[in-house]
Structures are given as C-alpha cells and as structure tokens.
Amino acid sequence: MLSTVANKPDGTFDLQELEERIRGSNIHEPVTAMVAVENTHNYCGGKVLPLKFLDDVGALCKKHSLALHMDGARLFNACAHAQEEAARVVRDCDSVSVCFSKGLSAPVGSALVGSYHFIEQARRARKMLGGGMRQAGVLAAAALVALHEVVPLLALDHKRAQVLAKVIEGLFLKAFTVDAHNTHTNIVLVRISEHAPLTADQLVQRLAQVCLAETQGDCKTPNDEGVIVKATEFNSKTIRFTLHREITDEDLWLAIMKITYVFKELSSNLENK
Known part of the structure; x- marks a missing residue:
C-alpha cells in the first residue's frame, strides 16, 4: 500500500512527516519497506534535490532498515546542475531507475540499477508479467551514445x-x-x-x-x-x-x-x- 508525503516547492519533503508515516509492527497495517524519491522532480518544475536532503533521507532509511529508491528519470540533469557525479547523487540509494529518452534524447529506453540480487528479482518480475525484448542491443547502442555524447x-x-x-x-x-x-x-x-x-x-x-x-x-x-x-x-x-x-x-x-x-x-x- 502506497503512502505519500507532500512535496515542498523545491521537490523535498518534511522528514519528520516521513518518519511518522513509517509503519512497523502493527498487524493492522502493512509494513513499510521502501522510500522513493524523484530527482529531478518533474511536477516541481525539474527541481534538483539538495545533496544534504538526500543524505538525510538516506540516514533515515538506514535508521529504520528501509530501502531507498530514486526515480532518476532525469538523474543526469540533476548531476549537471549540482556539478556532481551520478555515483555521489545516488550514494545512499539501493536502487535507481534512469531514462534515456528524456533529457538524454535517445529514441527509447530506461535502465534499472541495483544489487545483483535486486536485478535478478526485477528480471523474474518482468518475465512473470510477460515483459521482454529481443535484439535490445540496438536500443542499448543509442543509450550508450546518449551517455557518452549527450550528458556533457x-x-x-x-x-x-x-x-x-x-x-x-x-x-x-x-x-x-x-x-x-x-x-x-x-x-x-x-x-x-x-x-x-x-x-x-x-x-x-x-x-x-x-x-x-x-x-x-x-x-x-x-x-x-x-x-x-x-x-x-x-x-x-x-x-x-x-x-x-x-x-x-x-x-x-x-x-x-x-x-x-x-x-x-x-x-x-x-x-x-
């Protein structure tokens, strides 16, 4: 079950409210397992989340043993604005999704990044839902061009x-x-x-x-x-x-x-x- 915390105009949200929404041992409620953030934040106008905020969210997730996922559809735009490497921006994240067809201008494609075990689970879920694509290397080639030539x-x-x-x-x-x-x-x-x-x-x-x-x-x-x-x-x-x-x-x-x-x-x- 999804629980949301309202975003502030800069794309961040109140960490105290987030902590109050974490559900644990109450048998009448689902257990909170993950926190998700979006960077850049689309509905806030492409706002870039401050590194300090991301660090604080990461610390809160570790405190409560929660996974942290970043919707990084426009991650490299965030990196360009912050003048930071992607590895630093997603440092505390357990998983990240990246889109190649938005700011990076590839014709199509996204990537999911995480641990080996997480990606194995994702592949299994994809197969269970009937997903799959043959000769996807053609699209991957365009994504590589985007990473090497468009990011700069x-x-x-x-x-x-x-x-x-x-x-x-x-x-x-x-x-x-x-x-x-x-x-x-x-x-x-x-x-x-x-x-x-x-x-x-x-x-x-x-x-x-x-x-x-x-x-x-x-x-x-x-x-x-x-x-x-x-x-x-x-x-x-x-x-x-x-x-x-x-x-x-x-x-x-x-x-x-x-x-x-x-x-x-x-x-x-x-x-x-």
Whole structure:
C-alpha cells in the first residue's frame, strides 16, 4: 500500500512527516519497506534535490532498515546542475531507475540499477508479467551514445532554459508568471493567473498556431515562415516548456519571439475584456 508525503516547492519533503508515516509492527497495517524519491522532480518544475536532503533521507532509511529508491528519470540533469557525479547523487540509494529518452534524447529506453540480487528479482518480475525484448542491443547502442555524447551537453539545455525563463519573467505580464531563479534544469513552467479566463490547453493550442498577422509582421523566420512552439499542458493553469539537445540558440530565439508575441497578444485581449 502506497503512502505519500507532500512535496515542498523545491521537490523535498518534511522528514519528520516521513518518519511518522513509517509503519512497523502493527498487524493492522502493512509494513513499510521502501522510500522513493524523484530527482529531478518533474511536477516541481525539474527541481534538483539538495545533496544534504538526500543524505538525510538516506540516514533515515538506514535508521529504520528501509530501502531507498530514486526515480532518476532525469538523474543526469540533476548531476549537471549540482556539478556532481551520478555515483555521489545516488550514494545512499539501493536502487535507481534512469531514462534515456528524456533529457538524454535517445529514441527509447530506461535502465534499472541495483544489487545483483535486486536485478535478478526485477528480471523474474518482468518475465512473470510477460515483459521482454529481443535484439535490445540496438536500443542499448543509442543509450550508450546518449551517455557518452549527450550528458556533457545537458548544461547547455539548462542555460537555454534559464534564458527563456528570464525573458518571460522580464515581460512583467500579470497573466503569466515564471520563477526564473528556481529554474534548475531544462524545464520551464509558466503559470497562468487564476483570474485570467484562459486555460493551459488554450495557451498550448495558440502557441501551435500561426496567424496571418504573425507572418505579415516580425514574428517569423528569416525565410518568412511562421513559428510553432510546442508546449505541454501541465495542469489547467500551467504549461511546460522543455529544452533539449536539438534546440539551437537560433531555435531558442525564434521560440522566444513567438512566445513573446502570443503572451502579449493574449494579455492585451484579457485586459480588454
């Protein structure tokens, strides 16, 4: 049975609350066996968990003889931000999952890391559930390229995300806010004012549209083509931009031009209502 502890805005959680939720010898309750953390934390906007926090969680798990698992789908983004080796970040973890198809840009694939006995159990569970893949080495080759060639480039994604966040923040529009200072990695969350009659889905759709006024004005490429920006609806009032290795500086500034145009357009429309 899963028990959750609410995350703080920085992706951490209250360790005292965690300890209070640990269930032991009471026969009416399931016994707590594992604690799981996510690093970077997606729903907190790609936040990187502080090493001190991870060390404290690890110590708490050892105190209560609990396993510690890290959902490290974006682990190497966390390492790039913290300027630490992965071995240090996961030092107190008993198991780690890593995704190769997110920030690392491989076409598909994840890896589960742990002790020999743990991986044997995982393989058995996979087989019991009907999982398996033949000739997976083709995908593993792409993952190796990601580890060797893309990991060193992650800091560039973070830098471009910072540029994007600061530009949006610098527009000073009441309808749209972003926390540039706390944009740690390649994820930029933009929040729509609760008072604005605009949903995240509507904003995502507008960013993907090209209207005639854009191409007749300055919101276009050097080849007079319209610009489409892809964003994700995070919740009803938040959208997410994600930077990756295929986005160049030129692409970034085209995106900023489009985002600025759309945000100002919508802000003006909202003010006139």
